[in-house]
Amino acid sequence: MKEKGPKTITDNRLPIGIFDSGVGGLTVYRALHNRLPNEHFIYLGDTARVPYGTKSLETVERYAIENSSFLASRGIKVLVVACNTASALALPKIRETIGIEVIGVIGPGARKAVEITRNNPDAKIAVIATEATVSSNAYADSIRETSSNAKILQNPCPLFVPLAEEGWTEEEETYAIAKKHLANVVEFSPDVLVLGCTHYPILRKVIQETVGRDVTLIDSGEATAEEVAEFLEKRGLANTGQISYNQERRLCDDLDRFYVTDAADRFAHVAERFLGVKPKKLEAIEVFGFDKLKEY
Amino acid sequence: MKEKGPKTITDNRLPIGIFDSGVGGLTVYRALHNRLPNEHFIYLGDTARVPYGTKSLETVERYAIENSSFLASRGIKVLVVACNTASALALPKIRETIGIEVIGVIGPGARKAVEITRNNPDAKIAVIATEATVSSNAYADSIRETSSNAKILQNPCPLFVPLAEEGWTEEEETYAIAKKHLANVVEFSPDVLVLGCTHYPILRKVIQETVGRDVTLIDSGEATAEEVAEFLEKRGLANTGQISYNQERRLCDDLDRFYVTDAADRFAHVAERFLGVKPKKLEAIEVFGFDKLKEY
Numbered sequence: 001m002k003e004k005g006p007k008t009i010t011d012n013r014l015p016i017g018i019f020d021s022g023v024g025g026l027t028v029y030r031a032l033h034n035r036l037p038n039e040h041f042i043y044l045g046d047t048a049r050v051p052y053g054t055k056s057l058e059t060v061e062r063y064a065i066e067n068s069s070f071l072a073s074r075g076i077k078v079l080v081v082a083c084n085t086a087s088a089l090a091l092p093k094i095r096e097t098i099g100i101e102v103i104g105v106i107g108p109g110a111r112k113a114v115e116i117t118r119n120n121p122d123a124k125i126a127v128i129a130t131e132a133t134v135s136s137n138a139y140a141d142s143i144r145e146t147s148s149n150a151k152i153l154q155n156p157c158p159l160f161v162p163l164a165e166e167g168w169t170e171e172e173e174t175y176a177i178a179k180k181h182l183a184n185v186v187e188f189s190p191d192v193l194v195l196g197c198t199h200y201p202i203l204r205k206v207i208q209e210t211v212g213r214d215v216t217l218i219d220s221g222e223a224t225a226e227e228v229a230e231f232l233e234k235r236g237l238a239n240t241g242q243i244s245y246n247q248e249r250r251l252c253d254d255l256d257r258f259y260v261t262d263a264a265d266r267f268a269h270v271a272e273r274f275l276g277v278k279p280k281k282l283e284a285i286e287v288f289g290f291d292k293l294k295e296y
Numbered sequence: 297m298k299e300k301g302p303k304t305i306t307d308n309r310l311p312i313g314i315f316d317s318g319v320g321g322l323t324v325y326r327a328l329h330n331r332l333p334n335e336h337f338i339y340l341g342d343t344a345r346v347p348y349g350t351k352s353l354e355t356v357e358r359y360a361i362e363n364s365s366f367l368a369s370r371g372i373k374v375l376v377v378a379c380n381t382a383s384a385l386a387l388p389k390i391r392e393t394i395g396i397e398v399i400g401v402i403g404p405g406a407r408k409a410v411e412i413t414r415n416n417p418d419a420k421i422a423v424i425a426t427e428a429t430v431s432s433n434a435y436a437d438s439i440r441e442t443s444s445n446a447k448i449l450q451n452p453c454p455l456f457v458p459l460a461e462e463g464w465t466e467e468e469e470t471y472a473i474a475k476k477h478l479a480n481v482v483e484f485s486p487d488v489l490v491l492g493c494t495h496y497p498i499l500r501k502v503i504q505e506t507v508g509r510d511v512t513l514i515d516s517g518e519a520t521a522e523e524v525a526e527f528l529e530k531r532g533l534a535n536t537g538q539i540s541y542n543q544e545r546r547l548c549d550d551l552d553r554f555y556v557t558d559a560a561d562r563f564a565h566v567a568e569r570f571l572g573v574k575p576k577k578l579e580a581i582e583v584f585g586f587d588k589l590k591e592y
Contacts, residue, residue, distance in 0.1 A: 048355050049345050056559040059344050131562075162458045173476060176469045263352045284352075288584075 009077050009100065012237045015040045015257075016228065017076035017100075019067040022050035023165070023270040024198030025082030028105065028221035030275060032080065033251055035225035036232070038239045040255040042074055043279075046287070048262035051161060052085040053130025053197070060132065062291075064090035065097050069290035070259075072098040077237050080228060081105065084197050084220065085130050088138035097291065101231065106133075106196070108227045109220030110142035113192045114150065116216055123150040126185045126215075128207075129196030131156045139196055153188040157181040157200070164202040167273045174203065178210040185211055192216045202274060254280040261287055305373050305396065308533045311553075312524065313372035313396075314339045315363040318346035319461070319566040320494030321378030324401065324517035326571060328376065329547055331521035332528070334535045336551040338370055339575075342583070344558035347457060348381040349426025349493070356428065358587075360386035361393050365586035366555075368394040373533050376524060377401065380493050380516065381426050384434035393587065397527065402429075402492075404523045405516030406438035409488045410446065412512055419446040422481045422511075424503075425492030427452045435492055449484040453477040453496070460498040463569045470499065474506040481507055488512045498570060550576040557583055 016036070018029055022045045029043055044067050046052075052060050064086040068079055078101045081087045081094065087104030095102050109127075117123035127139040134154045143152055159177050168174045185193060193215050195201055201219045208217055232238040249255070252271065258279040260267045268278045312332070314325055318341045325339055340363050342348075348356050360382040364375055374397045377383045377390065383400030391398050413419035423435040430450045439448055455473050464470045481489060489511050491497055497515045504513055528534040545551070548567065554575040556563045564574045 048351060050350075054346075054559065054562060055344060059558045158462055159455070159458055162455055166454055171476070173469065173472045176472055180467075180469060262355045263350065266350060 009237065011077065012232075012239050013241065014075055014077035015042045017042050017044070017071035017074070017079045018082050019044040019046070019064075019071055019079070019086070020082040020198060021045070021052040021063075021085065022047050023267055023274065024161070026271055026274045027198050027201045027219070028080065028082035028224060029256075030251060031219065031221040031225040032228060033249070033256075035222075035229050036238075037249050039232075042071060042076060042257045042259070044071055044259045044287070045261070045267055047260045047267055051130070052083060053132050053158075053161065055132065057089050060086055061090045061093045064094055065291045066287040066289075068094045068098050068102070070285070070287045072100055073290060076100060078103060078228065078231060080224060082198055082221065082224075085132045088129075088133045088136040103224065103228055103231065105198075105220040105224045106138045106142050108223035109194050109196060109218055110139055111146060112218050112220075112223035112226075113194050114143055114147040116218070117150060117191050118147070120191060121149060123147070124153070124188060124190040125150045125192050125194065126153045126155065126188055126190035127194040127196045128155050128157045128160075128182070128185065128200060130161070131158060133196055139194060153185065153190065155181070155184050157197075160203055161197065161199045164199040165270060169203060169205065174206050175210065178203070178206045182207070182210045190215055192218055194218045194220060196220060250277070251275050252277045252279040256281065258282040259285045261285065305533065307373065308528075308535050309537065310371055310373035311336045311338045313337075313367035313370070313375045314378050315360075315367055315375070315382070316341050316378040316494060317348040317359075317381065318343050319563055319570065320457070322567055322570050323494050323497045323515070324376065324378035324520060325552075326547060327515065327517040327521040328524060329545070329552075331518075331525050333545045335528075338367060338372060338553045338555070340367055340555045340583075341557070341563055343556045343563055347426070348379060349428050349454075349457065351428065353385050356382055357386045357389045360390055361587045362583040362585075364390045364394050364398070366581070366583045368396055369586060372396060374399060374524065374527065376520060378494055378517065378520075381428045384425075384429045384432040399520060399524055399527065401494075401516040401520045402434045402438050404519035405490050405492060405514055406435055407442060408514050408516075408519035408522075409490050410439055410443040412514070413446060413487050414443070416487060417445060419443070420449070420484060420486040421446045421488050421490065422449045422451065422484055422486035423490040423492045424451050424453045424456075424478070424481065424496060426457070427454060429492055435490060449481065449486065451477070451480050453493075456499055457493065457495045460495040461566060465499060465501065470502050471506065474499070474502045478503065478506045486511055488514055490514045490516060492516060546573070547571050548573045548575040552577065554578040555581050557581065
């Protein structure tokens with residue numbers, strides 16, 4: 001039988017696990033790496049089955065559980081679900097399945113939006129995300145949990161993901177599409193706008209210019225890194241030893257491991273576009289059946 | 297042991313199988329349906345793992361074999377691989393695995409391009425397709441097989457798939473992106489342009505206007521329907537009986553069956569956008585493990 005609920009992990013030298021549907025979660029990895037330079041990471045991108053944002057609850061749950069089980073099997077002290085769609089749809093199932101603390105990106109992004117607007121009784125919060133995340137209502141539910149008054153608008157922006165993957169971050173065509181995708185948001189005139197998909201921070205400049213300088217953008221990845229830091233501190237799981245004696249930490253250095261379920265070359269290529277550097281340790285693996293393992 | 301090579305099928309009342317990575321293959325279904333109104337079809341869209349165009353050879357082969365095995369298990373007289381990427385990468389493996397005649401879309405599209413330009417010694421043929429199809433060189437190889445003289449340009453157009461799926465077929469943003477994606481093609485100034493991805497016929501108008509009226513567009517789906525008709529005729533497998541006594545054939549009527557591996561609602565929605573009608577018989581199924589069956 002699989003355990004229910006997190007088991008007690010005491011080894012603070014274990015890495016932090018991160019999974020995403022593909023390459024987008026690298027923006028969450030970057031945020032975690034910047035906030036927690038003394039930690040090391042194992043990242044899994046499910047590139048064989050990306051994207052999740054147009055798939056069903058059942059399928060996203062199944063994929064998320066296989067990914068989580070793979071990372072759990074490698075030994076991690078906490079699991080970060082970087083993918084907004086998987087965070088929106090599959091957190092309860094993941095928690096049920098793996099005996100490790102799980103932190104998604106929706107809660108932190110929603111709490112950050114509420115925190116920023118807490119002194120404004122007429123606050124308006126907009127969220128842009130994938131179709132699946134918007135349909136799940138996860139951001140709105142999470143915002144409502146802590147702030148019953150904010151007006152909320154959720155809006156899908158389906159073309160932002162391929163535009164980010166193509167690296168069209170400055171193109172006038174991207175500005176034209178952003179104007180169209182964000183027309184509802186501009187009309188809503190929010191105080192804050194949550195970037196509810198890991199790819200969207202790549203288009204931050206275009207998005208900010210389209211909605212205007214007065215709108216505060218929230219990167220759920222950065223909000224998540226903050227909460228992961230708090231969690232590690234509270235549980236005494238922060239790595240207090242020096243992680244490397246020989247080198248200054250850098251993004252994608254050889255202390256962090258990257259796994260993909262397909263097309264490692266393409267992942268490395270897009271990673272370089274997103275982070276300015278290719279992962280040193282990158283391996284293609286298979287995750288089918290990892291959810292069938294009884295012990296990690 | 298699995299059989300090698302096609303077994304002898306004699307029952308002309310069996311349906312024609314079609315698989316695609318998702319919804320794009322519906323343009324091939326439409327072409328087949330129009331050309332062969334006396335046949336009925338089983339369509340499988342692998343919506344749980346779409347898209348294939350950015351995935352590796354090994355992964356596309358594995359998915360293609362599972363899909364083909366599923367369709368073979370339902371009883372079909374010929375298998376049409378509507379997905380260009382799977383046709384480019386996986387035809388040999390599919391033929392090795394299932395004991396049924398297999399027709400892909402690359403060969404028919406390439407042969408049509410050569411046929412149209414055969415009296416022109418300086419012919420120039422352009423092909424637009426996914427990254428994986430372009431990298432495979434399958435169209436160029438197939439064109440070279442029958443025409444050694446044509447000049448060939450292959451060009452990926454990655455944003456055309458999401459634009460087609462969103463139904464942005466007339467938007468000025470689509471024209472702007474087409475101008476950018478097709479800049480090389482316009483400069484090359486081809487005689488014919490092969491639409492080497494099932495989604496591209498959806499954007500036919502934009503593509504035609506961007507490359508100019510003088511360029512002949514080739515829809516690989518239509519070329520494939522032609523070759524399927526010839527094959528059925530030659531093998532005596534054309535359905536000579538009346539397929540239905542009660543109704544005129546229509547696209548997506550209840551004689552044709554549609555299967556998806558995920559998100560049937562979304563499939564029905566996009567099908568309506570592509571074909572103007574939702575499938576009457578549509579079911580979500582699982583294809584994992586179908587390649588492990590020994591007998592169909």
